[in-house]
Amino acid sequence: MAGGSARGGGNCPPLFTTEKPTRTAAYAYRLFASTVLAGVLLVWLYRATQLPPRSSSARARRWAWLGLSVAELWFGLYWLLTLSVRWSPVYRRTFPGRLAQRYQEEQLPMVDVFVCTADPTLEPPMLVISTVLSVMAYDYPAEKLNIYLSDDAGSIITLYALYEASEFAKYWIPFCKKYQVEPRSPAAYFAKISAPPDACDRKEWFALKELHKDLTDRVNSVVNSGKIPEVSKCEPRGFYQWSENTSFTDHPSMVQILIDGNKRKATAVDGNALPTLVYMAREKRPQEHHHFKAGSLNALIRVSSVISNSPVIMNVDCDMYSNNSGSIRDALGFFLDEEQGQDIAFVQYPQNFENVVQNDIYGNPINIVNELDHPCLDGWGGMCYYGTGCFHRREALGGRIYSLDYKEDWTRVVRKTEDVRELEGMAESLVTCTYEHNTLWGIEKGVRYGCPLEDVITGLQIQCRGWRSVYHNPARKGFLGMAPTSLGQILVQHKRWTEGFLQISLSKHSPFVLGHRKIRLGLQMGYSVCGFWALNSFPTLYYVTIPALCFLNGISLFPEVSNPWFLPFAYVVMATYSCSLVESLQCSDTVVEWWNAQRMWLFRRITSYLLAAIDTIRGILGISESGFALTAKVSDLQALDRYKKGMMEFGSFSTMFVIIAAVALLNLTCLMFGVARVLLHEESTNLGAMFLQVVLCALTVAINFPVYEALFLRKDSGRLPASVSLVSLCIVLPLCILPISL
Ligand SMILES: O=c1ccn([C@@H]2O[C@H](COP(=O)(O)OP(=O)(O)O[C@H]3O[C@H](CO)[C@@H](O)[C@H](O)[C@H]3O)[C@@H](O)[C@H]2O)c(=O)[nH]1
Numbered sequence: 001m002a003g004g005s006a007r008g009g010g011n012c013p014p015l016f017t018t019e020k021p022t023r024t025a026a027y028a029y030r031l032f033a034s035t036v037l038a039g040v041l042l043v044w045l046y047r048a049t050q051l052p053p054r055s056s057s058a059r060a061r062r063w064a065w066l067g068l069s070v071a072e073l074w075f076g077l078y079w080l081l082t083l084s085v086r087w088s089p090v091y092r093r094t095f096p097g098r099l100a101q102r103y104q105e106e107q108l109p110m111v112d113v114f115v116c117t118a119d120p121t122l123e124p125p126m127l128v129i130s131t132v133l134s135v136m137a138y139d140y141p142a143e144k145l146n147i148y149l150s151d152d153a154g155s156i157i158t159l160y161a162l163y164e165a166s167e168f169a170k171y172w173i174p175f176c177k178k179y180q181v182e183p184r185s186p187a188a189y190f191a192k193i194s195a196p197p198d199a200c201d202r203k204e205w206f207a208l209k210e211l212h213k214d215l216t217d218r219v220n221s222v223v224n225s226g227k228i229p230e231v232s233k234c235e236p237r238g239f240y241q242w243s244e245n246t247s248f249t250d251h252p253s254m255v256q257i258l259i260d261g262n263k264r265k266a267t268a269v270d271g272n273a274l275p276t277l278v279y280m281a282r283e284k285r286p287q288e289h290h291h292f293k294a295g296s297l298n299a300l301i302r303v304s305s306v307i308s309n310s311p312v313i314m315n316v317d318c319d320m321y322s323n324n325s326g327s328i329r330d331a332l333g334f335f336l337d338e339e340q341g342q343d344i345a346f347v348q349y350p351q352n353f354e355n356v357v358q359n360d361i362y363g364n365p366i367n368i369v370n371e372l373d374h375p376c377l378d379g380w381g382g383m384c385y386y387g388t389g390c391f392h393r394r395e396a397l398g399g400r401i402y403s404l405d406y407k408e409d410w411t412r413v414v415r416k417t418e419d420v421r422e423l424e425g426m427a428e429s430l431v432t433c434t435y436e437h438n439t440l441w442g443i444e445k446g447v448r449y450g451c452p453l454e455d456v457i458t459g460l461q462i463q464c465r466g467w468r469s470v471y472h473n474p475a476r477k478g479f480l481g482m483a484p485t486s487l488g489q490i491l492v493q494h495k496r497w498t499e500g501f502l503q504i505s506l507s508k509h510s511p512f513v514l515g516h517r518k519i520r521l522g523l524q525m526g527y528s529v530c531g532f533w534a535l536n537s538f539p540t541l542y543y544v545t546i547p548a549l550c551f552l553n554g555i556s557l558f559p560e561v562s563n564p565w566f567l568p569f570a571y572v573v574m575a576t577y578s579c580s581l582v583e584s585l586q587c588s589d590t591v592v593e594w595w596n597a598q599r600m601w602l603f604r605r606i607t608s609y610l611l612a613a614i615d616t617i618r619g620i621l622g623i624s625e626s627g628f629a630l631t632a633k634v635s636d637l638q639a640l641d642r643y644k645k646g647m648m649e650f651g652s653f654s655t656m657f658v659i660i661a662a663v664a665l666l667n668l669t670c671l672m673f674g675v676a677r678v679l680l681h682e683e684s685t686n687l688g689a690m691f692l693q694v695v696l697c698a699l700t701v702a703i704n705f706p707v708y709e710a711l712f713l714r715k716d717s718g719r720l721p722a723s724v725s726l727v728s729l730c731i732v733l734p735l736c737i738l739p740i741s742l
């Protein structure tokens with residue numbers, strides 16, 4: 001590392017620094033990239049100059065060739081885009097010690113934390129309150145901390161669980177602070193640590209563990225029975241507000257201040273203050289669009305504006321607990337730095353997953369993205385907003401345009417009234433269904449509506465208003481979330497993201513249109529790497545089907561090994577794949593993880609990306625509207641067991657699985673019959689003539705091994721169902737039997 005950012009004048013040291021890789025490393029990478037570029041150009045040249053002539057005998061070959069040329073043109077262009085996320089990474093480091101020296105505790109800004117949940121069945125209340133407790137226990141003055149839970153289901157069970165959490169917090173928070181506990185999600189802590197650490201008082205530790213077990217049992221029994229106990233303790237007014245006919249999709253707005261940090265009686269067992277804790281369910285009516293998570297975040301922004309109105313807002317998904325109690329002070333290092341912090345709108349932490357196992361079959365660890373891609377976006381001045389694990393400046397999120405003369409007032413406090421009931425009523429009136437009608441909410445204010453990637457488009461919009469954002473990836477992970485662990489869920493999740501990205505890229509909010517002259521070219525390209533995920537689908541599907549079919553029919557599409565044109569093909573493939581493997585290993589992935597990630601990359605391209613592209617086109621034509629399919633956070637025990645053993649989870653019929661099975665079967669058939677044909681009817685040297693096609697086909701077969709297993713060998717309920725095999729066979733057989741005329 002070299003070149004920590006310089007700091008002019010003043011004698012106070014910076015609250016954060018920015019480091020870049022050494023120049024040698026940067027130049028070496030650029031040199032390597034230019035050799036690959038030369039290879040890509042030669043491949044293009046070969047396709048353009050060696051096009052088979054127009055003759056009736058080689059019609060099929062000519063068409064297949066043209067298709068490949070388009071695919072290779074796209075891959076080359078896309079690779080150029082991806083250079084932007086390798087070009088100039090920056091790494092940030094903060095100095096919480098300096099922050100503490102410079103700011104007294106009472107000078108620190110107030111912080112609002114938003115947690116979103118949407119469905120008590122898919123997102124179990126215990127999971128939600130563990131996340132809430134983890135953020136309540138931040139190492140930060142409790143009077144300055146306000147936690148808001150948005151419950152889109154308006155479920156009394158979630159409110160009950162939160163009430164229980166508020167009681168448990170009175171013991172948990174003092175315990176965390178006394179013994180510097182990490183992580184501060186009680187569920188994660190007691191799952192990780194089975195015996196009291198030396199520093200802890202044994203009796204106290206066991207008592208707390210017991211208390212947590214009671215809490216879990218109580219909440220889970222309420223979840224199972226669906227009824228909250230009739231205890232007089234449950235005094236919060238909200239419990240009586242529920243009537244028989246409130247439902248997930250039809251309920252009034254409810255705001256409940258469970259702990260009012262302002263009141264001195266709200267104290268923990270050690271007599272210290274507790275953070276404010278608020279439950280919110282915005283009004284929902286079947287006939288009114290609620291805009292999914294974006295809608296609840298905007299509701300939270302408004303509700304918090306009358307209760308605490310903190311200048312800093314942090315938001316997490318309900319399944320992503322805080323794993324580092326120092327994150328708030330860390331993030332403040334960016335905002336409060338007198339010289340470099342003025343224009344920082346948000347500080348995004350990476351997404352890390354707690355539930356993934358070593359050598360995860362779905363390639364879930366996104367180390368490369370976290371350690372290479374994001375630092376590069378940051379290097380261009382604009383890490384994207386991810387929707388979770390992000391600290392925002394309220395003003396920027398609210399729609400303010402950055403200007404040089406803007407000065408933040410970090411110490412402002414706004415509490416409209418001291419009467420809690422009145423405050424709740426005031427807040428409720430801000431989250432009715434009709435409140436946003438004819439306002440700029442969802443357009444210019446708050447989180448944007450109408451896109452399945454509300455977060456990314458919101459972040460881009462903020463950057464286009466002149467703000468900057470930074471990426472912070474400290475050694476102790478800031479947050480740990482849950483990754484889906486079944487293939488279907490992952491593909492559906494990726495479809496939502498891909499669709500969102502493509503919608504952004506094709507709209508007037510694309511980084512090139514909205515960001516024109518507002519953000520740097522590198523950042524525009526960086527956004528487009530994900531922005532154009534979807535467009536990889538058609539060329540990839542083409543690449544894993546047509547060359548295989550042509551091989552089966554003896555049509556050669558690539559230069560022979562002895563042909564000099566073979567070299568650029570071989571070089572581009574070898575160079576890019578070795579580079580990707582080395583990067584993975586550098587980012588502490590294993591070889592198996594890399595290989596699994598390659599498989600997922602193929603699967604996503606031919607399913608999620610393909611369907612996302614099709615749905616986006618349908619959306620543009622006005623045929624369909626995109627939704628938000630919630631990602632499940634619980635999986636059944638058998639499936640979980642299979643996941644741990646590295647078995648892919650299929651199980652049910654889906655179009656996506658049909659495509660995967662069809663591609664796998666097609667390549668297997670073409671490889672077997674193609675090789676047999678050459679060996680039986682021709683000289684085996686002819687295999688050399690089609691070397692690259694054989695390699696492509698064989699690699700596709702090799703990577704699809706889990707699919708064959710799920711088709712033919714497995715007996716468990718996660719295998720590919722017979723219906724999928726049948727439909728895919730019906731697709732593959734005609735393709736393989738029909739002779740393609742030479
Ligand atoms: O109508 C809704 C739908 C979702 N959510 C919440 O949104 C969060 C994310 O939903 P999840 O089903 O977990 O989706 P993921 O695919 O895991 O979410 C990723 O992708 C989303 C964008 O597609 C981002 O908003 C998320 O932050 C990011 O983690 C959860 O806390 C939900 O409770 C709501 O509050 N209301």
Ligand SMILES: [Mn+2]
Nearest residue numbers: 317319482631
């Ligand atoms: Mn999630």
